[in-house]
Amino acid sequence: MGTGRRGLITIAVTVVCAVTVLAAPGTAFASPTPSPTPSASATPGASSAPTPVTNKDLEAVRKKLDRLYHEASVATDAYNLAEDKAERQSAEIVSLAQKIVKGKKKLAELRKRAGAAAAAQYRNGGLPDEAHLVLSDDPAQFLDGAGRVIQGERATKGLLAELNRTQQDLEQYAKDASAQWERLETNRKARAKAKAKIKKQISAAEKLESELEAEEKERLAELERQAALRAQTEWLDSGILDAIDGEASARGKKAVAYATAQLGKPYEWGAEGPGTFDCSGLTSQAWAAAGRPIPRTSQEQWKQLKRIAVEDMRPGDLIIYNDDASHVGMYVGDGAIVHAPRPGRTVTVAGAGSMPILAVVRPDI
Known part of the structure; x- marks a missing residue:
């Protein structure tokens, strides 16, 4: 290096x-290869191998x-x-x-x-x-x-x-x-x-x-x-998934269909489709396609949309992440979300609890 x-x-x-x-406990990461120990016959002053x-x-x-x-x-x-x-x-x-x-x-x-x-x-x-x-x-x-x-x-x-x-x-x-x-x-x-x-x-x-x-x-x-x-x-x-059994509304189904159809498309900051998205660009466009315009940013979605309990969420609802509401994904059921993660990534499916949840909001109330 x-x-x-x-x-x-x-x-x-x-x-x-x-x-x-x-x-x-139970962390499954392999230990790094130890640095080679110089032998007695090594030439004095010779360059040692880079530390891994x-x-x-x-x-x-x-x-x-x-x-x-x-x-x-x-x-x-x-x-x-x-x-x-x-x-x-x-x-x-x-x-x-x-x-x-x-x-x-x-x-x-x-x-x-x-x-x-x-x-x-x-x-x-x-x-x-x-x-x-x-x-x-x-x-x-x-x-x-x-x-x-x-x-x-x-x-x-x-x-x-x-x-x-x-x-x-x-x-x-x-x-x-x-x-x-x-x-x-x-x-x-x-x-x-x-x-x-x-x-x-x-x-x-x-x-x-x-x-x-x-x-x-x-x-x-x-x-x-x-x-x-x-x-x-x-x-x-925590057993949270046992309590989540809500069914998507008609508009919620359309929003989920739109969002999942974007899987594999690149993340781009400030983008809202059709070829690239950022996180809130994806969710706002999905709900616009479902006939329910919502605020453009994750922070405004958090501020303006109706908040519901996590155990009451259903597919189509939006999960707001981080203390500053800086990220958003759409719940698609079975404990999963579809979201646009960050630069260098594509729209993908992830665990709904894989990031710190701030709140759940529902656009179609």
Whole structure:
């Protein structure tokens, strides 16, 4: 192993801080091959064989990779949320712009009508209708004119009131549009910041993995499988599966069918199909296909959807993972989920208890 690679492994061990070998009873990991002991006949000063990477080293790497990908997942959620808000704000700005255009046309028409009324008064010698009415000697004309005067007064007042309301509406539309632009800019900066963090964390994880030899990568993958298996076994040993017997709703079945049809497709942060997905992109698109739009991110799914007890969950429900709601999978029954794990992985089936469960939420209540 090169000096750079050994340095990264050492850093991983230091970051983890006093990581011990997987010491759970019955752990089935083979002991590493011991370092060769130099023989008495060895030539003094000769280079010794490189020290093999132990399971302890690889476990430290696994935990560091988990941390890096977890931080990338959190940043991905932040990016997706900012993206979702930006789309809604852009749509609102377009709507406000259309209202402003219509309002300006309406204001121009009202002003034209007001101008026509003023011109008519000027043609009457500047006297208001009431004055012309008083000067009339014809009683019938007087009574007929009185009705027209009242109607005219009402029309004039209505015209002025409508003109004033339209002017106020335009001012409010302009204020709202300005506020939306400010929010849009704030979310643009949030997206840029989240995107930079995602790339940084994923790049660091990929670099760390690239320093491993093929055999070490296989052992690392085995450690990952064993860690997930232990968590799933502990969850099943609690007897929880005996209490879970709910049947999927009609929409739940459609959501499960969509999600499972994506098996094998690559993970890509910020993606929601059709060729690649991130975790919440998969679940949100599955439920959209079932006719029930839900929030885009795992954190918003956790915040906005109805929470239910784990023992009451049924296929189609979403399981939110980690204390920060940074991951989500869809329960498909028999203690399993379908999910998009992380960069470098594909949409797959996993144990529902293989990660720390925060909550279960149901979209179709």
